[in-house]
Amino acid sequence: MKAPNATSHPDEYKEWQIKDQEACAQITLTLKDEPLSGVMYETSAAATWKKLGDRYEGKGKQSIAYIIGDLFRGTLADDQPMETQLNAMHQKAHILASLGQPLNNSLIAIAMVISLPQSYSTLRTILGNVTGKGYPHGSRVREYDGRISFTTDAWTAPNHKAYVAFCVHLEQEGVPLSFPLDIVEVVKSHTGHELAQAFADVLHEFGLATKILSITCDNASNNDAMIDELARNVPTFGGKASHTRCFLHIVNLMAKSLIRQFDIKKDMDAIWDGSGERRELEDLAGEEMEEAPDLDVTNDEQSATGIDNDEGWVDEIELLTPEELEELEEAILPVKLALAK
Incomplete structure (x- = not known):
């Protein structure tokens, strides 16, 4: 509100001056520390408000510079969830937009790519070659x-x-x-x-x-x-x-089918006779599994979804009668013992 003329309207000017001082006091009462010291000697609400505006505009520009620097110079951590860190970067982009400095999606994507840690170097190289839609x-x-x-x-x-x-x-x-x-x-x-x-x-x-x-x-x-x-x-x-x-996938399926007959059966009722050789085989295999647990490469997710199944491959072992199965197990027992040792 513009101040009345003090000469032609002295009463109105005096009333305005009282209200201006009250407004100035209300503004200063909401401040503390550095902001308060910056407006301590201002004599009007308008001057106080302008001083605060100039101060926080400068702070906003400092914040923009800091956030942009942090966005493009930071490196994401390997030992923390990647999605959480990328979401934090996206949140910084929202803050920049609220401060009047929006970034387009391409710049945000570039910032995310160059922030990937060294362990993601292959992905960083691939994504770093992206220009517009698709690859170069x-x-x-x-x-x-x-x-x-x-x-x-x-x-x-x-x-x-x-x-x-x-x-x-x-x-x-x-x-x-x-x-x-x-x-x-x-x-x-x-x-x-x-x-x-x-x-x-x-x-x-x-x-x-x-x-x-x-x-x-x-x-x-x-x-x-x-x-x-x-x-x-x-x-x-x-x-x-x-x-x-895929030829490699076919070879993989064949290899799994061939070595499956050397697996120790969980249900031993039909072929287990308690002999010392068989017991020795199970003990040796158990020790091997304890010493090298990482050798179990079964992917439960793929098995559940059927992404990498053996569909179309017939397991000849399952077609054998109990007598034929027992005969086969007796025949390959020496090979099993040799492999286990």
């Missing part, structure tokens, strides 16, 4: 004059989020090239339908739907469903004829 290899494969082979695999991160990765493989001037194309979060789960939808989206985004030579993935049933669904979503894809099964 996108333009190369889009302009490639020929067909391209793809590999894909899915996994679930420690934070229980499902991801699927896609890599491309091609030949250029006689040189075989392989590089990652994209990593996509699968919102629901690793079902064949969801994987096919994610794959189709990536193909359309990079303009590669007409360049598929082959898709290599492991032998899980959800990948078979993905191939069938993708053939419906992308008419130029050859379906099962263009599906290459």
